[in-house]
Amino acid sequence: MAGSIPTKINMINQTRKKAANDTKLVAIILTAIALIFFVVMLLVPLISVFLKAFEQGASVYYAAISDPMAMKAIKLTLTTIAIVVPINTTFGLIVAWAVAKFKFKGKNLLITIIDLPFAISPVVAGLIFVLLFSTSHGLLAPLLTSLGIKIIFAPAGIVIATLFVTLPFVARELIPLMEAQGTSEEEAALTLGASGLKTFWLITLPNVKWALLYGIMLTAARAAGEFGAVSVVSGHIRGLTNTLPLHVEILYNEYKFSAAFAVASLLTIIAIINLIIKNIADWRIKQQLKND
Structure with missing residues (x-):
């Protein structure tokens, strides 16, 4: 045994x-x-x-990205990013703060609305904006016509469509982290006499800065590369409503393959930069959660 x-x-x-x-x-x-x-x-x-x-040499590459139509597409893309990112960052901060730090009726409905752009196809979203803002057959056509405002087939439509498809990213990065951190620090600050705004700037915002950066980079990357919704509302007007992805499509359809890939490489560079920054932010978020 x-x-x-x-x-x-x-x-x-x-x-x-x-x-x-x-x-x-x-x-x-x-x-x-x-x-x-x-x-x-x-x-x-x-x-x-x-x-x-670079198949046909650096000179062809430079000519493709310095072409006037390409430069206008770059300018429109960067302008769209410059408008969309601050707006959705502000919106995401406000919504995440409200959802994670307060209890109120309709919270689940608000979260559902935030996730709506994830559930709706970008093409369908673009069609919805056409049905709303088209000056020929849109629901708001009489009002827009009387005010002399053109949204569809204009840069304004591109901005609105991009705002919609990028709306959830900042909020969705901040909400889980804010909920995990709880409200103890904010409550302590309020007990000591700090105002709500001061508590937000000195307590809440520094605690979520890396998640905020992560959300901003996701928003910028999606804004730069959005094709579906923008394609529907833009009208593909060269020099006016062509963003970089739309310009790549036009060049490719015209069999200007080297030029198309040259312009596409700019989007690739933007994506790589975003990826590096996102990974850094993601690592810092994990370190912060581990320390907490």
Whole structure:
């Protein structure tokens, strides 16, 4: 009986060792699959964009991105980002603060409304704005016509469509973090006599700065690359309502492949910069949650 105990211990150790080896093998296989998928689906296309962009030389690349129509598309894209990001950042901060720090009726409805752009196709969203703001058959056509305001097939429509599709990003990054942090620090500040606004600037905002940056970068990236909703409301008017993604489509349809990929490389560069900043912000958020 006593002799069988070491045998059982050896069997248990062997079983554990086999299980550990199997787990390690599974981890290696899954990691290899993930890396292969990353290389095939992301890295290779990314490299291909730049190879195709410089296929005919640096002079053709520079000519494509410095073309007057391309410059106007770049200007419109950057202008749209400059308008959309501050508005949705402010909106996201206000909504996240209200949802995470206060209890009120209709909170679930508000969260549902925030998530609405995720549920609606961008193309459908664009069609909704056409039905609302078109001066020929929109619901608000008489009012817009009387005021001399043109939204559809104009930069204003692009801004509105981009505002809609990027609306949730800042709020959705801030709400979970604010809820995890609770309200103890804000309550302590209010007890000591701080005003609500001062509490927000000195307590709430510094605690969520990295999540806020993460949301801002997501918003900027989506605003730069949005195609569906913008395509519907823009009218594809060269030099007026063409953003960078729309300009890439036009160049590609005209079989100007090197020029199309040259302009597309600008969007790729924006995406890479956003990705780097997002990863830094994500790492800092995890460090902050770990320290808390």
